[in-house]
Amino acid sequence: MISNLDKAKILVKALPFIKKYHSKTIVIKYGGSAMVNPVAREQFIQDVVLMKYVGINPVIVHGGGPEINEMLQKIGKESKFVAGNRVTDEETMEIVEMVLSGKVNKGIVADINKYGGKAVGLSGKDGNMLFVEKKFVEVDGEKVDIGFVGEIKEINTEVIKLLESNDVIPVISSIGVDKNGQTYNINADYVAGAIAGKLQADRLVFLTDVDGILLDYHDKQTLIDEIDVKKVNDLIERGIISGGMLPKVMTCLNAIENGVENVVILNGKLEHSMILELFTVEGAGTLIRKHENSKS
Numbered sequence: 509m510i511s512n513l514d515k516a517k518i519l520v521k522a523l524p525f526i527k528k529y530h531s532k533t534i535v536i537k538y539g540g541s542a543m544v545n546p547v548a549r550e551q552f553i554q555d556v557v558l559m560k561y562v563g564i565n566p567v568i569v570h571g572g573g574p575e576i577n578e579m580l581q582k583i584g585k586e587s588k589f590v591a592g593n594r595v596t597d598e599e600t601m602e603i604v605e606m607v608l609s610g611k612v613n614k615g616i617v618a619d620i621n622k623y624g625g626k627a628v629g630l631s632g633k634d635g636n637m638l639f640v641e642k643k644f645v646e647v648d649g650e651k652v653d654i655g656f657v658g659e660i661k662e663i664n665t666e667v668i669k670l671l672e673s674n675d676v677i678p679v680i681s682s683i684g685v686d687k688n689g690q691t692y693n694i695n696a697d698y699v700a701g702a703i704a705g706k707l708q709a710d711r712l713v714f715l716t717d718v719d720g721i722l723l724d725y726h727d728k729q730t731l732i733d734e735i736d737v738k739k740v741n742d743l744i745e746r747g748i749i750s751g752g753m754l755p756k757v758m759t760c761l762n763a764i765e766n767g768v769e770n771v772v773i774l775n776g777k778l779e780h781s782m783i784l785e786l787f788t789v790e791g792a793g794t795l796i797r798k799h800e801n802s803k804s
Contacts, residue, residue, distance in 0.1 A: 522787040529786060530563040532710035533672065535768075537700035538570040538616070540717040542776025549619070552715070555782035556677065557625040564786075565672045568627075568679045569703060571696030572612040579607050591645045592755065596655040596693045604693045605631075608681040616679050626676045631683040632699065633691065635667030638684030640692045658684045658692030660699070663706040701759040705766025712768045713785065714756060715776035720794030721757065723748060734795045737761060757796075764798050771796045 536556070542548045559566050576594075577587050580603055588595040596604060613629040620627035632638025640658030644651045671678045680703070682696035697714065704712040721743070723730035735743075740757060743749045749757050760771040774781050774793035784792040 521789075525787040526562045529559075529710065531565070533565045533567060533707050534559070534711045534713060534786075535567045535569060535700055535704035535707065535709045536782070537697055537712070537714045538568050538776075539573075539696065540715055540776045542715045542781075543570065543572075544574060545777065548777055551780050552776065552782065553616075553619045553623055553625075555780055557620060557623045558783065559786070560625055560675070560677055566677055567668060567672075567703065567707070567709070568616065568677065569682065569696055569700040570608075570612060570616060570679070571682050572608050575612055576604055576607050579603050590652055590654050591647060593643070593645055593654050593657055593695070594693060596657050598656070601656040601691060601693060605683055605691055609683055613679055613681045620677055620679070627679050628671055628676050629679045629681070630667065631681040632694065633683055633685050636664050636685075637667060637680070638663060638694065638699065638702075640684040640686055640694060642686070642692070656690070656692045658686070658694045660684065660694060660702045663702055665703065665706050668703070668707065697756055697759045701763040701768075702766070704763050704768045704771075708767045710769045711786075712760070712763050712771045713782070714760070714771070714773050715781070716756070716773060717775065717777060718753070718773070719775045719778075720773045721749060721753065732794050733791070734797065736797045736799055737764060740796060760796050764796065769798075 542552045556566050556568065580587050580600065585600065609631045617627040617629040630637065638660055639662035641661050643654070643657045643659040645654055668678050682694045682699040684692050684694050686692065700712060719728055719731050721732045721735065722728065723732065740749065740761060744754065756773065760773065763771055772785055772793050772795050774785055778784065778792055781792050
């Protein structure tokens, strides 16, 4: 059992990190088991509320693939993907917006408010936040139309900054519009990276179902604690970073290129992973820096 003195020492050790991140913006891509597992979800929400109370500005960006699949299944519509992108016809787009901006978004907002935070739900349509163009994917050298899937072209963060200045946590669903007002589905990883870059966030955190970047996918002991962009590119060229991890890592690199200080790939199933990452020397997951440095 931890004594009261030990508890006090733990709090004191966190003080330098609280000072470091005070008033800084941290964008969190919320997904994976941390989103659907009730225990992991509760711990994540508690972590976010604590972050806000100690002066950090968390911005949450989320998707909701499993919930979308479940709703499509209920109406008898098959989920189709091309090159990892959801094929989104008009009917699917209506379901995607209903699930993301309605059920999922408002559920996160309600949970944050329940634990004493103040949150407001948004989509990329609010305040003209995300303007997109229609995205095409290339398959076997041919350009394929996948429907109402958008590629981000312009970002307006005014509404996010307004909420931050009023101590409100923005919760953003990955929906955007084109110049004609047509609604589009956007990959939530890309949304998080683009918003973090535009905000010049101190840190972008991807909550996933993996511990971070592994030298050997089957061996958790090969987790890379910290790495710089040059070494990441080397691992990509050698094929060590590949498969489903590759697009996520590429999004991390793009965010750093656009001004984010550090990017973290973090396992959302780890108990209070956000607090461990931000407020301990050891941290958690894999920290990606622009240049070689020590983890802090």
